Amino acid sequence: MTLDAGHANAGRGRGRRDRAREELTAFIELFALTGLLVAQPVFDFLGNGSRYMVETYRLTTLDFVVFPLVVMFVPAIVVWGLAAVAGAVWPGARGRIHVVVCGLLLGAVVANFVKVALPLPAGVYLVIAAVAALFSIRLVRRFLVVRQWLRFLAVAPLIFATLFVTASPASVLLGDGAAHPVSVTISRPARVVMLVLDEFPEVSLLDGNGRVDAALFPNFAALADASTWYRNDTTVAEYTLRAVPAILSGKLPPLNAPTPTASKYPHSLFTLLGKTYRLNVNETAEQVCPDNLCGTMGM
16 A cells, blocks of 8 residues: 555656646747747847837846846746646646647747738738638647747747847947946035036027027026026037037047947046035936936936
8 A cells, every 4th residue: 555655646746747847848939939929029129229218218237137038038927827827727728728829829920020021911911820820730739840949949039138138239228337436526516407408499598689588588597697608509419319428428429329328428427426426317318327326317
């Protein structure tokens, strides 16, 4: 009796290990497919649109590293979880459910690639997706080599994420480089306020005599009367992503300047005063103030 119980326990242990191995294999296959369907398009779009990432969110280095992990793993976990729950409700159908999910994802991947390559009506894409899904379900169910191919393909999302973080234009968000506050001696400290008004033409403030119109803009007129106003001063560039970094760093950015971040402009007004002054910074189109001085205040 004891021997039989031991064999039964060993059998149950092997059964649990086999089920865990099957679920891991299923997750790896779904990881590959969601990587093609979700991760690759997201990394491609945001990798070439680092400006949008800066303007929408002030990402720290940790945020920028965690973001690809979320994009890679969350869709796969959600799809696998839903399939696993359905398999728990209908235990005998777990394998078939996984095959159907893989086929649907493969159909969506095929339709997505066709959409990128050919300008076709939306209805045509739906037909292509449906046909590709049915064909893919048949392939996954009948040919083991297809599932083996998916397991090897699981390395693709990792490659996409690595290229996004290290080689895409968005990689300027990775770290602050040499952007560190410097020690300066300020003999007469005073409050410093810097305000850049984007796309705000000076002529809109002036009256017929070239002065700020006090009737229409009394506060601007009061500021001009109590200040040194350089009326003919102008920026060195015609658009924000070059003009503002030039103001902050004192250096003229190149014509094809990358998204302005602290890693590209390590020496700026922020690093000059950051060790002496408490900074309250809000940047919209750039991220020149390093995380160790501004954190996420620019959001």
